[in-house]
Amino acid sequence: MPQAYVLLVAGPSGSGKSRLADRSGLPVLRLDDFYRAADDPGLPRLPGGQVDWDHPDSWHADRALEAVITLCRTGFTTVPDYDIATSSVVGARELRLGGEHIVVAEGIFVSEIVRGCRQAGVLLDAWCVHRPRLVTMVLRLLRDLREHRKSPLFLLRRGILLARREPAIVRRLVAAGCRPIRPRAAARQLRRYLVAQPANSRLPNQSPAE
Template sequence: MPARVIVLAGPSGSGKSRLAERLALPVLRLDDFYKSGGDPSLPLITHGPNEGLVDWDHPDSWLPDEGVAALVELCRTGEVDVPVYEIARNGRTGTQRLHLDGAPLVVAEGIFAPDVVEPLREAGVLAAAFCVRRPAPVTFLLRLQRDLRERRKPPLMLVRRGVALMREQRHVVADAVAKGCEAVGLREAEGRVAALRESTRA
Protein backbone atom coordinates (compact mmCIF):
# COMPACT_ATOMS: atom_id res chain seq x y z
CA MET A 1 0.00 0.00 0.00
CA PRO A 2 1.60 3.30 -1.05
CA ALA A 3 -0.61 5.33 1.31
CA ARG A 4 -3.02 5.19 4.24
CA VAL A 5 -6.06 7.23 5.19
CA ILE A 6 -6.60 9.73 8.00
CA VAL A 7 -10.34 10.05 8.60
CA LEU A 8 -11.58 13.45 9.81
CA ALA A 9 -15.14 13.32 11.12
CA GLY A 10 -17.19 15.80 13.09
CA PRO A 11 -20.46 17.70 13.13
CA SER A 12 -21.24 19.96 10.18
CA GLY A 13 -19.43 23.25 10.81
CA SER A 14 -16.89 21.80 13.25
CA GLY A 15 -13.95 22.96 11.14
CA LYS A 16 -12.84 19.63 9.70
CA SER A 17 -12.81 20.89 6.10
CA ARG A 18 -10.60 23.88 6.94
CA LEU A 19 -8.35 21.63 8.99
CA ALA A 20 -8.04 19.24 6.06
CA GLU A 21 -6.95 22.15 3.84
CA ARG A 22 -4.28 23.24 6.34
CA LEU A 23 -2.71 19.79 6.59
CA ALA A 24 -1.08 20.04 3.13
CA LEU A 25 -2.10 16.47 2.26
CA PRO A 26 -4.30 15.14 -0.54
CA VAL A 27 -7.97 15.39 0.51
CA LEU A 28 -10.90 13.26 -0.58
CA ARG A 29 -14.22 14.94 0.26
CA LEU A 30 -16.70 12.27 1.22
CA ASP A 31 -19.54 14.79 0.83
CA ASP A 32 -18.97 14.53 -2.93
CA PHE A 33 -20.50 11.06 -2.69
CA TYR A 34 -23.97 12.37 -1.80
CA LYS A 35 -26.86 11.03 -3.89
CA SER A 36 -28.33 13.43 -6.43
CA GLY A 37 -31.40 15.39 -5.41
CA GLY A 38 -33.73 13.46 -7.71
CA ASP A 39 -32.76 10.02 -6.37
CA PRO A 40 -35.98 8.30 -5.20
CA SER A 41 -34.09 6.47 -2.45
CA LEU A 42 -33.25 9.70 -0.60
CA PRO A 43 -34.63 9.74 2.97
CA LEU A 44 -37.14 12.40 3.96
CA ILE A 45 -37.61 14.33 7.20
CA THR A 46 -40.69 12.85 8.87
CA HIS A 47 -41.50 15.47 11.49
CA GLY A 48 -40.91 19.09 12.49
CA PRO A 49 -40.92 22.28 10.42
CA ASN A 50 -38.89 20.65 7.62
CA GLU A 51 -41.16 17.60 7.29
CA GLY A 52 -41.23 16.25 3.74
CA LEU A 53 -37.84 17.71 2.74
CA VAL A 54 -34.80 15.57 1.99
CA ASP A 55 -32.88 14.62 5.12
CA TRP A 56 -29.33 15.33 3.97
CA ASP A 57 -28.03 14.46 7.45
CA HIS A 58 -29.30 10.88 7.22
CA PRO A 59 -26.68 8.24 6.30
CA ASP A 60 -28.95 6.94 3.52
CA SER A 61 -28.42 10.22 1.65
CA TRP A 62 -24.96 9.25 0.45
CA LEU A 63 -23.08 6.32 -1.16
CA PRO A 64 -20.56 4.94 1.36
CA ASP A 65 -19.45 1.98 -0.77
CA GLU A 66 -18.38 4.34 -3.56
CA GLY A 67 -16.44 6.48 -1.10
CA VAL A 68 -14.62 3.52 0.42
CA ALA A 69 -13.82 2.04 -2.99
CA ALA A 70 -12.36 5.36 -4.14
CA LEU A 71 -10.14 5.60 -1.06
CA VAL A 72 -8.86 2.05 -1.39
CA GLU A 73 -8.10 2.56 -5.08
CA LEU A 74 -6.33 5.83 -4.30
CA CYS A 75 -4.17 4.15 -1.67
CA ARG A 76 -3.32 1.21 -3.92
CA THR A 77 -2.73 2.99 -7.22
CA GLY A 78 -1.95 6.57 -6.23
CA GLU A 79 -4.83 8.11 -8.18
CA VAL A 80 -8.59 7.88 -8.64
CA ASP A 81 -11.49 9.66 -10.33
CA VAL A 82 -13.88 11.25 -7.80
CA PRO A 83 -17.19 13.09 -8.31
CA VAL A 84 -17.61 16.82 -7.95
CA TYR A 85 -20.82 17.59 -6.04
CA GLU A 86 -22.45 21.00 -5.75
CA ILE A 87 -24.85 21.25 -2.83
CA ALA A 88 -26.62 24.27 -4.31
CA ARG A 89 -27.45 22.17 -7.40
CA ASN A 90 -28.30 19.02 -5.44
CA GLY A 91 -26.11 16.83 -7.59
CA ARG A 92 -22.85 15.92 -9.27
CA THR A 93 -21.52 18.35 -11.83
CA GLY A 94 -18.56 16.33 -13.08
CA THR A 95 -15.50 14.39 -11.99
CA GLN A 96 -11.90 15.17 -11.16
CA ARG A 97 -8.72 13.12 -10.95
CA LEU A 98 -7.23 12.97 -7.46
CA HIS A 99 -3.50 12.16 -7.23
CA LEU A 100 -1.37 11.29 -4.22
CA ASP A 101 1.79 12.64 -5.86
CA GLY A 102 3.86 10.45 -3.58
CA ALA A 103 2.15 11.46 -0.32
CA PRO A 104 2.06 8.59 2.22
CA LEU A 105 -1.19 9.86 3.76
CA VAL A 106 -4.53 11.05 2.40
CA VAL A 107 -7.29 12.80 4.36
CA ALA A 108 -10.91 11.69 4.04
CA GLU A 109 -13.35 14.17 5.56
CA GLY A 110 -17.10 14.60 5.72
CA ILE A 111 -20.08 14.40 8.03
CA PHE A 112 -20.46 10.68 7.29
CA ALA A 113 -16.77 9.93 7.71
CA PRO A 114 -17.30 7.60 10.72
CA ASP A 115 -19.04 5.15 8.38
CA VAL A 116 -15.81 4.50 6.45
CA VAL A 117 -13.58 3.85 9.46
CA GLU A 118 -14.24 0.13 9.87
CA PRO A 119 -14.25 -0.69 6.12
CA LEU A 120 -10.93 1.12 5.73
CA ARG A 121 -9.55 -0.73 8.73
CA GLU A 122 -10.61 -4.04 7.20
CA ALA A 123 -8.98 -3.04 3.91
CA GLY A 124 -5.73 -2.32 5.75
CA VAL A 125 -5.49 1.35 4.74
CA LEU A 126 -6.57 3.18 7.91
CA ALA A 127 -3.91 5.33 9.58
CA ALA A 128 -6.10 7.13 12.15
CA ALA A 129 -9.64 8.42 12.69
CA PHE A 130 -10.47 11.66 14.52
CA CYS A 131 -13.75 13.37 15.33
CA VAL A 132 -13.25 17.14 15.53
CA ARG A 133 -15.41 18.82 18.15
CA ARG A 134 -16.23 22.39 19.19
CA PRO A 135 -18.83 23.90 21.55
CA ALA A 136 -22.26 23.50 19.95
CA PRO A 137 -23.10 27.28 19.79
CA VAL A 138 -19.77 27.98 18.05
CA THR A 139 -20.41 25.20 15.55
CA PHE A 140 -23.91 26.54 14.89
CA LEU A 141 -22.70 30.07 14.12
CA LEU A 142 -19.78 28.99 11.94
CA ARG A 143 -21.95 26.55 10.01
CA LEU A 144 -24.66 29.17 9.43
CA GLN A 145 -22.12 31.74 8.22
CA ARG A 146 -20.62 29.21 5.80
CA ASP A 147 -23.97 27.99 4.46
CA LEU A 148 -25.30 31.53 3.96
CA ARG A 149 -22.07 32.60 2.26
CA GLU A 150 -22.22 29.63 -0.11
CA ARG A 151 -26.00 29.96 -0.60
CA ARG A 152 -26.45 26.27 0.02
CA LYS A 153 -30.17 26.48 0.81
CA PRO A 154 -32.81 29.16 1.60
CA PRO A 155 -31.88 31.09 4.79
CA LEU A 156 -34.87 29.95 6.86
CA MET A 157 -34.16 26.32 6.03
CA LEU A 158 -30.51 26.79 7.04
CA VAL A 159 -31.49 28.27 10.41
CA ARG A 160 -33.95 25.48 11.13
CA ARG A 161 -31.46 22.84 10.08
CA GLY A 162 -28.75 24.49 12.16
CA VAL A 163 -30.87 24.46 15.31
CA ALA A 164 -31.68 20.78 14.80
CA LEU A 165 -28.00 19.95 14.24
CA MET A 166 -26.95 21.89 17.32
CA ARG A 167 -29.30 19.81 19.44
CA GLU A 168 -27.92 16.60 17.95
CA GLN A 169 -24.24 17.52 18.08
CA ARG A 170 -23.28 15.50 21.17
CA HIS A 171 -24.99 12.44 19.69
CA VAL A 172 -23.04 12.92 16.44
CA VAL A 173 -19.76 12.94 18.37
CA ALA A 174 -20.80 9.92 20.44
CA ASP A 175 -21.72 8.01 17.29
CA ALA A 176 -18.36 8.81 15.71
CA VAL A 177 -16.52 7.56 18.79
CA ALA A 178 -18.61 4.38 18.80
CA LYS A 179 -17.58 3.80 15.16
CA GLY A 180 -13.86 4.08 15.90
CA CYS A 181 -13.03 7.79 15.90
CA GLU A 182 -11.15 9.59 18.66
CA ALA A 183 -12.81 12.84 19.78
CA VAL A 184 -10.28 15.71 19.74
CA GLY A 185 -10.14 19.48 19.37
CA LEU A 186 -8.86 21.15 16.22
CA ARG A 187 -5.39 21.86 17.55
CA GLU A 188 -4.96 18.37 18.94
CA ALA A 189 -6.09 16.83 15.66
CA GLU A 190 -3.59 18.95 13.75
CA GLY A 191 -0.81 17.93 16.11
CA ARG A 192 -1.68 14.25 15.86
CA VAL A 193 -1.64 14.37 12.07
CA ALA A 194 1.74 16.13 12.15
CA ALA A 195 3.06 13.31 14.32
CA LEU A 196 1.75 10.73 11.85
CA ARG A 197 3.50 12.52 9.01
CA GLU A 198 6.76 12.51 10.91
CA SER A 199 6.42 8.80 11.66
CA THR A 200 5.87 7.99 8.00
CA ARG A 201 8.98 9.98 7.06
CA ALA A 202 10.97 8.10 9.67
Protein backbone atom coordinates in the same frame (compact mmCIF):
# COMPACT_ATOMS: atom_id res chain seq x y z
CA MET B 1 1.65 -2.65 1.22
CA PRO B 2 -0.52 0.35 0.24
CA GLN B 3 1.11 3.39 -1.31
CA ALA B 4 -0.56 5.56 1.34
CA TYR B 5 -2.73 5.39 4.44
CA VAL B 6 -5.88 7.39 5.07
CA LEU B 7 -6.55 9.77 7.91
CA LEU B 8 -10.32 9.88 8.32
CA VAL B 9 -11.56 13.21 9.68
CA ALA B 10 -15.17 13.34 10.81
CA GLY B 11 -17.27 15.55 13.02
CA PRO B 12 -20.51 17.53 13.06
CA SER B 13 -21.06 19.89 10.15
CA GLY B 14 -19.15 23.10 10.89
CA SER B 15 -16.71 21.52 13.35
CA GLY B 16 -13.60 22.49 11.36
CA LYS B 17 -12.95 19.31 9.36
CA SER B 18 -12.46 21.00 6.00
CA ARG B 19 -10.27 23.73 7.45
CA LEU B 20 -8.01 21.13 9.05
CA ALA B 21 -7.82 19.14 5.81
CA ASP B 22 -7.09 22.21 3.68
CA ARG B 23 -4.24 23.29 5.93
CA SER B 24 -2.62 19.84 5.96
CA GLY B 25 -0.99 20.25 2.55
CA LEU B 26 -1.92 16.62 1.83
CA PRO B 27 -4.19 15.18 -0.87
CA VAL B 28 -7.77 15.61 0.34
CA LEU B 29 -10.70 13.40 -0.57
CA ARG B 30 -13.98 15.26 0.06
CA LEU B 31 -16.38 12.56 1.13
CA ASP B 32 -19.32 14.95 0.79
CA ASP B 33 -18.86 14.63 -2.98
CA PHE B 34 -20.49 11.20 -2.64
CA TYR B 35 -23.88 12.62 -1.66
CA ARG B 36 -26.88 11.32 -3.60
CA ALA B 37 -28.48 13.59 -6.17
CA ALA B 38 -31.68 15.43 -5.27
CA ASP B 39 -33.77 13.24 -7.60
CA ASP B 40 -32.56 9.97 -6.04
CA PRO B 41 -35.66 8.10 -4.78
CA GLY B 42 -33.62 6.54 -1.95
CA LEU B 43 -33.06 9.83 -0.13
CA PRO B 44 -34.24 9.90 3.51
CA ARG B 45 -36.86 12.49 4.49
CA LEU B 46 -37.59 14.62 7.54
CA PRO B 47 -41.11 14.59 9.03
CA GLY B 48 -41.93 17.74 7.07
CA GLY B 49 -40.97 16.10 3.76
CA GLN B 50 -37.62 17.82 3.24
CA VAL B 51 -34.56 15.74 2.40
CA ASP B 52 -32.54 14.82 5.48
CA TRP B 53 -29.06 15.58 4.17
CA ASP B 54 -27.54 14.73 7.54
CA HIS B 55 -28.73 11.11 7.48
CA PRO B 56 -26.15 8.50 6.33
CA ASP B 57 -28.61 7.18 3.74
CA SER B 58 -28.25 10.47 1.82
CA TRP B 59 -24.74 9.33 0.93
CA HIS B 60 -23.09 6.59 -1.18
CA ALA B 61 -20.95 4.87 1.46
CA ASP B 62 -19.91 2.04 -0.89
CA ARG B 63 -18.60 4.41 -3.54
CA ALA B 64 -16.74 6.53 -0.99
CA LEU B 65 -15.05 3.48 0.53
CA GLU B 66 -14.04 2.17 -2.89
CA ALA B 67 -12.49 5.54 -3.78
CA VAL B 68 -10.47 5.66 -0.54
CA ILE B 69 -9.12 2.13 -0.94
CA THR B 70 -8.32 2.61 -4.63
CA LEU B 71 -6.46 5.87 -3.94
CA CYS B 72 -4.39 4.30 -1.14
CA ARG B 73 -3.53 1.18 -3.12
CA THR B 74 -2.97 2.57 -6.63
CA GLY B 75 -2.09 6.22 -6.07
CA PHE B 76 -5.07 7.68 -7.91
CA THR B 77 -8.86 7.53 -8.13
CA THR B 78 -11.77 9.29 -9.82
CA VAL B 79 -14.21 11.23 -7.65
CA PRO B 80 -17.43 13.08 -8.50
CA ASP B 81 -17.80 16.85 -8.40
CA TYR B 82 -20.89 17.47 -6.29
CA ASP B 83 -22.62 20.85 -6.22
CA ILE B 84 -24.26 21.32 -2.82
CA ALA B 85 -26.35 24.29 -3.94
CA THR B 86 -28.12 22.23 -6.61
CA SER B 87 -27.68 18.82 -4.91
CA SER B 88 -26.33 17.29 -8.08
CA VAL B 89 -23.21 15.76 -9.59
CA VAL B 90 -21.78 18.22 -12.11
CA GLY B 91 -18.70 16.34 -13.25
CA ALA B 92 -15.76 14.21 -12.13
CA ARG B 93 -12.06 14.64 -11.48
CA GLU B 94 -8.98 12.55 -10.84
CA LEU B 95 -7.28 12.69 -7.46
CA ARG B 96 -3.63 11.59 -7.17
CA LEU B 97 -1.33 11.06 -4.20
CA GLY B 98 1.51 13.01 -5.79
CA GLY B 99 4.11 11.04 -3.83
CA GLU B 100 2.48 11.57 -0.43
CA HIS B 101 2.08 8.66 1.99
CA ILE B 102 -0.94 10.10 3.82
CA VAL B 103 -4.28 11.14 2.35
CA VAL B 104 -6.98 12.98 4.30
CA ALA B 105 -10.60 11.93 3.76
CA GLU B 106 -13.05 14.23 5.48
CA GLY B 107 -16.83 14.34 5.79
CA ILE B 108 -19.72 13.97 8.19
CA PHE B 109 -20.33 10.28 7.37
CA VAL B 110 -16.88 8.88 8.12
CA SER B 111 -18.44 6.50 10.64
CA GLU B 112 -19.82 4.50 7.70
CA ILE B 113 -16.37 3.61 6.31
CA VAL B 114 -14.03 3.33 9.32
CA ARG B 115 -14.47 -0.43 9.56
CA GLY B 116 -14.03 -0.94 5.82
CA CYS B 117 -10.79 1.08 5.76
CA ARG B 118 -9.45 -0.88 8.73
CA GLN B 119 -10.31 -4.21 7.12
CA ALA B 120 -8.63 -3.12 3.89
CA GLY B 121 -5.44 -2.29 5.82
CA VAL B 122 -5.33 1.37 4.74
CA LEU B 123 -6.40 3.15 7.94
CA LEU B 124 -3.89 5.46 9.61
CA ASP B 125 -6.27 7.04 12.14
CA ALA B 126 -9.88 8.21 12.48
CA TRP B 127 -10.89 11.41 14.29
CA CYS B 128 -14.11 12.99 15.42
CA VAL B 129 -13.33 16.72 15.45
CA HIS B 130 -15.71 18.67 17.67
CA ARG B 131 -16.04 21.80 19.76
CA PRO B 132 -18.80 23.46 21.87
CA ARG B 133 -22.20 23.09 20.20
CA LEU B 134 -23.05 26.79 20.10
CA VAL B 135 -19.70 27.65 18.49
CA THR B 136 -20.20 24.95 15.88
CA MET B 137 -23.75 26.12 15.14
CA VAL B 138 -22.74 29.77 14.62
CA LEU B 139 -19.70 28.94 12.46
CA ARG B 140 -21.73 26.48 10.37
CA LEU B 141 -24.49 29.01 9.72
CA LEU B 142 -22.02 31.74 8.73
CA ARG B 143 -20.22 29.36 6.38
CA ASP B 144 -23.39 28.07 4.73
CA LEU B 145 -24.78 31.59 4.24
CA ARG B 146 -21.47 32.76 2.78
CA GLU B 147 -21.38 29.86 0.34
CA HIS B 148 -25.11 30.12 -0.54
CA ARG B 149 -25.54 26.41 0.11
CA LYS B 150 -29.33 26.57 0.57
CA SER B 151 -31.95 29.19 1.40
CA PRO B 152 -31.35 31.15 4.66
CA LEU B 153 -34.53 29.77 6.25
CA PHE B 154 -33.57 26.19 5.41
CA LEU B 155 -30.08 26.74 6.81
CA LEU B 156 -31.42 28.21 10.06
CA ARG B 157 -33.83 25.33 10.59
CA ARG B 158 -31.13 22.81 9.72
CA GLY B 159 -28.72 24.50 12.12
CA ILE B 160 -31.14 24.18 15.02
CA LEU B 161 -31.82 20.53 14.15
CA LEU B 162 -28.10 19.74 13.93
CA ALA B 163 -27.38 21.42 17.24
CA ARG B 164 -29.90 19.09 18.85
CA ARG B 165 -28.45 16.07 17.06
CA GLU B 166 -24.80 16.90 17.70
CA PRO B 167 -24.26 14.81 20.87
CA ALA B 168 -25.74 11.78 19.11
CA ILE B 169 -23.56 12.43 16.03
CA VAL B 170 -20.42 12.50 18.18
CA ARG B 171 -21.47 9.33 20.03
CA ARG B 172 -22.06 7.50 16.74
CA LEU B 173 -18.66 8.51 15.39
CA VAL B 174 -16.87 7.47 18.58
CA ALA B 175 -18.73 4.15 18.60
CA ALA B 176 -17.56 3.56 15.02
CA GLY B 177 -13.93 3.96 16.06
CA CYS B 178 -13.22 7.69 15.71
CA ARG B 179 -11.18 9.39 18.44
CA PRO B 180 -12.82 12.56 19.82
CA ILE B 181 -10.42 15.46 19.40
CA ARG B 182 -10.52 19.27 19.45
CA PRO B 183 -9.41 21.16 16.29
CA ARG B 184 -6.16 22.50 17.80
CA ALA B 185 -5.17 19.09 19.19
CA ALA B 186 -5.95 17.55 15.81
CA ALA B 187 -3.68 20.07 14.07
CA ARG B 188 -0.84 19.21 16.46
CA GLN B 189 -1.29 15.47 15.94
CA LEU B 190 -1.37 15.94 12.18
CA ARG B 191 1.96 17.79 12.31
CA ARG B 192 3.45 14.85 14.21
CA TYR B 193 2.23 12.44 11.53
CA LEU B 194 3.72 14.62 8.80
CA VAL B 195 7.10 14.71 10.53
CA ALA B 196 7.06 10.97 11.18
CA GLN B 197 5.88 9.73 7.80
CA PRO B 198 8.71 7.75 6.17
CA ALA B 199 8.74 6.74 2.54
CA ASN B 200 7.85 3.13 1.80
CA SER B 201 7.34 2.07 5.40
CA ARG B 202 4.58 1.57 7.93
CA LEU B 203 3.20 4.80 9.31
CA PRO B 204 2.65 5.36 13.05
CA ASN B 205 -0.66 4.24 14.55
CA GLN B 206 -1.68 2.54 11.32
CA SER B 207 -4.32 -0.07 12.05
CA PRO B 208 -3.72 -3.52 10.55
CA ALA B 209 -6.46 -5.31 8.66
CA GLU B 210 -8.72 -7.46 10.76
